[in-house]
Amino acid sequence: MITDFPSAPLPLPSAEEVASELAALGGEALIPKELRRTLFPVITKEDVFNLMLSQRRAPEKVVADFAEAYRSYVGAAYALPTASGTSSLHLALVGAGVQPGDEVIVPAFTFIATAQAVVAAHAIPVFVDIDPRTYCMDPAAAAAAVTDRTRAIMPVHVHGLPADVPALRALADKHGIALVEDASHAHSARIGDRVAGSFGDAAGQSLMADKNFPLGGEGGIAFFATEEAHSRAAEYTVRHGIDYGMSWVAAAFGHSQLERLPYYDEIRARNSRLIADTLNSTGLFRAPYVPEGHVHAYNMYRITLLPEAVGLGDLPVWAVKEAVHELLVAEGVPAREWQNTPIPCHLPFTHRAGFGNGYPFTLNPGAVRDHRPEDFPATLAMLDSTLVLCRELRSPVEYERALRYADAFTKVARRPDAIRKLVEAGDYRRPYEKAARLG
Amino acid sequence: MELFDTATVLTRVMTSGVVMSIEKSDRELPGLERLLTKRTGRAHAVLVNSRSAAVHAALAGQGIGHGDTVSVPELSPKDAAFLAWLGVEVADEPGPAAFEHIALDAGRAHLLDEQARALRAPALVVDLTGLGFGPAAALLTDDRTVWARAERLKIFGAYDLRTMWTQEESETDLIPGVQFNYRLSPLVAACARMALSQAVRPLTTGAPS
Numbered sequence: 001m002i003t004d005f006p007s008a009p010l011p012l013p014s015a016e017e018v019a020s021e022l023a024a025l026g027g028e029a030l031i032p033k034e035l036r037r038t039l040f041p042v043i044t045k046e047d048v049f050n051l052m053l054s055q056r057r058a059p060e061k062v063v064a065d066f067a068e069a070y071r072s073y074v075g076a077a078y079a080l081p082t083a084s085g086t087s088s089l090h091l092a093l094v095g096a097g098v099q100p101g102d103e104v105i106v107p108a109f110t111f112i113a114t115a116q117a118v119v120a121a122h123a124i125p126v127f128v129d130i131d132p133r134t135y136c137m138d139p140a141a142a143a144a145a146v147t148d149r150t151r152a153i154m155p156v157h158v159h160g161l162p163a164d165v166p167a168l169r170a171l172a173d174k175h176g177i178a179l180v181e182d183a184s185h186a187h188s189a190r191i192g193d194r195v196a197g198s199f200g201d202a203a204g205q206s207l208m209a210d211k212n213f214p215l216g217g218e219g220g221i222a223f224f225a226t227e228e229a230h231s232r233a234a235e236y237t238v239r240h241g242i243d244y245g246m247s248w249v250a251a252a253f254g255h256s257q258l259e260r261l262p263y264y265d266e267i268r269a270r271n272s273r274l275i276a277d278t279l280n281s282t283g284l285f286r287a288p289y290v291p292e293g294h295v296h297a298y299n300m301y302r303i304t305l306l307p308e309a310v311g312l313g314d315l316p317v318w319a320v321k322e323a324v325h326e327l328l329v330a331e332g333v334p335a336r337e338w339q340n341t342p343i344p345c346h347l348p349f350t351h352r353a354g355f356g357n358g359y360p361f362t363l364n365p366g367a368v369r370d371h372r373p374e375d376f377p378a379t380l381a382m383l384d385s386t387l388v389l390c391r392e393l394r395s396p397v398e399y400e401r402a403l404r405y406a407d408a409f410t411k412v413a414r415r416p417d418a419i420r421k422l423v424e425a426g427d428y429r430r431p432y433e434k435a436a437r438l439g
Numbered sequence: 440m441e442l443f444d445t446a447t448v449l450t451r452v453m454t455s456g457v458v459m460s461i462e463k464s465d466r467e468l469p470g471l472e473r474l475l476t477k478r479t480g481r482a483h484a485v486l487v488n489s490r491s492a493a494v495h496a497a498l499a500g501q502g503i504g505h506g507d508t509v510s511v512p513e514l515s516p517k518d519a520a521f522l523a524w525l526g527v528e529v530a531d532e533p534g535p536a537a538f539e540h541i542a543l544d545a546g547r548a549h550l551l552d553e554q555a556r557a558l559r560a561p562a563l564v565v566d567l568t569g570l571g572f573g574p575a576a577a578l579l580t581d582d583r584t585v586w587a588r589a590e591r592l593k594i595f596g597a598y599d600l601r602t603m604w605t606q607e608e609s610e611t612d613l614i615p616g617v618q619f620n621y622r623l624s625p626l627v628a629a630c631a632r633m634a635l636s637q638a639v640r641p642l643t644t645g646a647p648s
């Protein structure tokens with residue numbers, strides 16, 4: 001039987017291990033090779049049983065019941081279940097009234113799907129920089145990008161931290177344009193008591209199986225504030241012969257997962273606090289920033305490096321980052337860059353072939369820019385100086401594993417000498433000088 | 440398909456823990472790809488999450504996009520609407536078909552082999568939605584470039600579905616401009632594969648294994 005049940009438990013952490021030689025220099029790894037696998041999603045007997053029961057029901061009903069349960073959890077007025085997050089974003093834009101040739105303001109730092117959903121809506125993505133602390137769309141940069149042809153602003157709640165919705169809402173209202181959320185990282189994320197997905201005129205959200213709230217494979221959901229927006233999106237797919245429907249198999253799995261989402265949310269919040277306490281005590285690392293009143297969902301956990309705090313301030317931060325990255329990976333911490341290039345500098349937005357022959361970019365040549373990475377200094381500074389944990393904080397990450405991740409950061413931060421040696425010997429380049437990566 | 444068989448397949452995949460389409464260790468999507476290439480006699484399969492996605496992949500795979508004109512005999516009103524949305528025009532004069540299609544359901548699944556062998560277009564759209572596990576389809580082709588372009592369309596230009604990372608490669612014309620998430624879920628693929636393998640059972644006397 002092929003099973004995901006763990007083959008062996010991790011040993012409990014120990015102070016001697018933290019003080020031992022770095023794995024990259026021949027020491028023992030804090031997380032041994034054979035014990036590195038993290039399971040996700042958590043699949044339980046409830047999921048299996050619920051799928052069995054769902055087989056006997058009408059597929060449309062399984063999907064509709066799931067969508068209604070989750071809509072009610074989010075507190076959005078209307079919902080449309082879809083085949084993917086990308087299709088949900090496409091339909092959110094359509095519902096919000098985006099027309100061919102319109103401009104939609106998106107952040108330069110996000111997953112490429114945010115911008116591709118704009119192209120799918122036959123509209124033009126206009127890229128703006130991020131806030132250097134939240135990594136979400138900078139409202140001032142968005143304000144500067146508004147033109148007569150702007151139809152919507154689409155912030156992303158990056159890594160699970162809600163964007164500055166009050167400022168962006170005010171900007172949208174001032175110009176009479178729509179606010180459309182990309183809530184793909186932000187299941188259960190909040191500002192006050194409102195949940196991400198319910199802030200905007202419309203929202204799209206990925207529910208694919210590697211998100212905090214996973215369906216049984218691929219899926220997404222669009223939310224709308226008005227019935228009119230919901231029908232506009234629903235009719236659009238029929239009129240254009242577009243199949244964006246969700247499979248009942250994915251939906252049934254999501255329904256039982258939804259019951260456990262609050263538990264998963266607490267585990268992530270707990271693990272984030274645990275790792276933050278350690279990171280902030282190392283000097284070299286700093287935990288993510290969360291503004292007052294915001295609840296971060298920690299789909300990803302972006303850690304800032306402060307080389308100057310450990311006497312490495314004379315070295316380029318991106319080189320320190322890369323050296324630290326190597327040291328962490330050798331200890332068994334699967335830290336990543338998660339992106340290395342602003343989205344407008346990825347091939348599809350430098351070539352701009354679109355659907356073919358440059359459509360829809362040809363509809364509005366005035367909106368099109370040939371960007372260089374330097375156009376987005378806050379994005380570049382973030383890419384230069386941060387590393388990301390993805391699945392590593394999620395349930396069922398065991399407590400001892402979370403402790404070992406924390407220990408690995410401590411172990412590496414105690415060795416500025418080793419970091420300096422690596423940087424001096426290594427041939428490191430800035431992140432965006434390497435091949436553009438999607439994740 | 441019997442409820443018991445579906446239950447067994449779903450439970451087997453969930454027990455493996457792999458339900459994500461971009462998981463390296465997934466065996467279900469390659470399994471369905473193999474079955475479809477074998478049955479249809481085509482060299483390559485691209486699995487997608489719906490019929491319209493397969494139509495898009497069939498056209499984009501051949502480098503057909505906005506502003507281009509194609510010939511597709513027997514185009515349904517729904518497919519015609521979708522082609523119009525893509526900006527692809529349909530020629531008045533008949534010509535070689537850009538793609539042909541087969542729609543399968545539980546009652547007709549065993550006909551896939553003979554139907555596929557009778558068709559000649561460079562791209563074959565096989566709609567698996569009628570099997571009952573939600574929207575699902577495949578593009579079948581003998582042309583490696585068609586396959587390569589279609590694979591990249593469905594996953595943001597990434598050329599390695601299992602790692603999904605870089606878009607950079609030597610042949611940049613394989614990278615689509617507009618890119619979607621058209622990926623099929625392993626659980627759906629596993630059920631479709633089981634339904635298709637059962638459909639052949641009554642015909643196994645001398646049929647290809």
Ligand SMILES: Cc1ncc(COP(=O)(O)O)c(C=O)c1O
Pocket residue numbers: 084085086087110111113114156182184185205206207208219220620
């Ligand atoms: C911010 C963001 N938007 C959109 C998407 C697209 O979602 P999907 O992969 O479900 O199409 C993703 C992730 O995959 C994402 O991270």
